[in-house]
Structures are given as C-alpha cells and as structure tokens.
Amino acid sequence: MDILLYPDPRLRAKNAPVTSFDATLEQIARDMFEAMYRTGGVGLAAPQVGVNLRLLVYNASGKAAEKEQEHVLCNPKLVFKSREQEPGEEGCLSFPDIRGQVTRPIKVKVTAQDLHGEPMELELEDWDARIFLHEFDHLEGILFIDRMSPVSKSQAKGQLQDMVEHYRETQDAS
C-alpha cells in the first residue's frame, strides 16, 4: 500500500461514509497501519492511500509494538472543539520533507464507529487532539498546508512547487 503524495487529486476527492464493516475494511485498516509505521508516521487517513472512505487510523506513539495505542475511527464526527488553540509543528506523510506550524484547538470530543460499526466516543487533548484533527481534515479534503502559518507556508513554497512538478512528470510518463 503506497502513500499518495501531494498534489494527487485523490487527496482532495470526496470521501464516502464507511458502510461495510467487513473483513475488507479490517484489511485496509491493517495495511494503513503498516504503511504508517513503515514511513514513520503517527496517523494516516484512507484518502492518503487512494481509498476515498471516511476512515482514519492513528497511534500517537508511532510504534508498531504499542498496539494498545492504535485507534481506528470510521465515520468520525467532531462534536466539540475547544475555543483555546495552540500552534504546533506538524508533518504529513503526503508531504514527506515538509514541516510547518499549524494552530489547532487543544481539546476535542469525537464520535465514531469502530471496525465492527460499534459507536464510540473519545475526548482527546494536546498531541492526540492534533493528530486526530490533522487526519480528520484529510477526510474533508483539507491538507495541512491549507492551515499552515504564513511563515511556514512561504518557507515550504519551493518544495511544494517541486512536488507539483514531480507529480506532473510522473503523470506524463505514465
């Protein structure tokens, strides 16, 4: 399972709700964790692997051995976000060499379904809230460059242009 890189249009496509809580879904989630650990990430959204479903996975430890920290969220909904926000540095597996400052709420309440379709409720803070919000954005077709501070965005400008050019070259070649 490969991770799509910016500006692949599937990163901006609409994501359908998960409706089949079956073995295929479980396999997709498993493959997403593998791709995430392999590339040193802490979260991954299904559109990043070309699956346009409202599905995200994360493990705040980033360690495959810490299974108890693995979360799979199907059809997540943001039911509360704190007015209080904080800037923090983020990266994204669809932008391997870019990091930047993004300001986000420090607390969120989330509802979602697990791999069996069972409802769950989560209250997340700080780093966990940041990971969730970053991945949740992916399900809305929003990328972290859309929320990056103007300074970070201008620092990344050259790299972003290189990524667009590289993507065009790979498209022309195929």
Ligand SMILES: [Zn+2]
């Ligand atoms: Zn991302």
